[in-house]
């Protein structure tokens with residue numbers, strides 16, 4: 283679905299959109315079954331081309347390069363619930379940004395998080411990072427990184443919901459509560475950051491957000507696990523965040539449109 287005028291207004295205002303029912307119940311159950319087949323995974327372990335990884339000690343396990351994990355994940359590369367919106371917000375049509383096509387996925391992973399786990403508060407417009415920037419110029423969006431964060435389980439109060447400070451993609455100053463926490467040596471807690479809201483989701487919902495938005499997650503306090511998948515899209519000249527590469531097997535399986543998004547350029551070398 284294309285970005286509507288309503289999408290554009292609220293994305294510009296808040297830095298995110300909640301896409302209700304982005305994935306069908308069948309898609310959610312296929313994705314969970316495909317994840318079950320990859321789990322458990324240890325840090326540093328490879329399951330085919332899917333890699334066990336974490337960002338920090340307490341934010342759960344990531345299954346990096348999840349689009350390598352089977353057909354269920356391949357459908358997320360250009361999913362109709364978000365791909366046209368992502369193209370609109372990354373933008374760049376008819377400019378040098380489109381040199382190798384519309385998009386590139388620089389990171390995609392599933393994350394499994396249990397009780398006591400969370401991800402700390404990070405990002406914000408004040409950082410000025412080019413890679414993750416929010417930009418609107420001459421009537422068009424030109425964002426550096428648009429994330430699609432999909433819920434594979436219901437994520438409600440106590441489940442460790444994603445938290446955002448609406449509008450913080452345009453912030454010029456660090457959040458004072460984050461600064462206070464940093465001074466205390468605790469840069470992790472999002473729960474006591476004024477203006478941060480939990481985004482509750484049903485399994486199958488997705489959050490579209492520009493990475494410049496200040497965000498993190500509440501700590502999971504409920505038993506059981508929270509499952510999400512994140513795909514990060516930027517312009518086609520981007521590079522992998524972690525240095526993973528697309529396998530020849532995946533490249534051979536994908537349609538030209540999907541391949542363009544995961545590997546916009548073929549290496550150009552002498553025969």
Ligand SMILES: O=C(O)CCC(=O)C(=O)O
Pocket residue numbers: 393401429431443444445497498499512
């Ligand atoms: O785990 C979350 O809810 C937030 C994940 C996050 O920080 C991201 O996808 O950039």
Ligand SMILES: [Fe+2]
Pocket residue numbers: 404405497
């Ligand atoms: Fe993040």
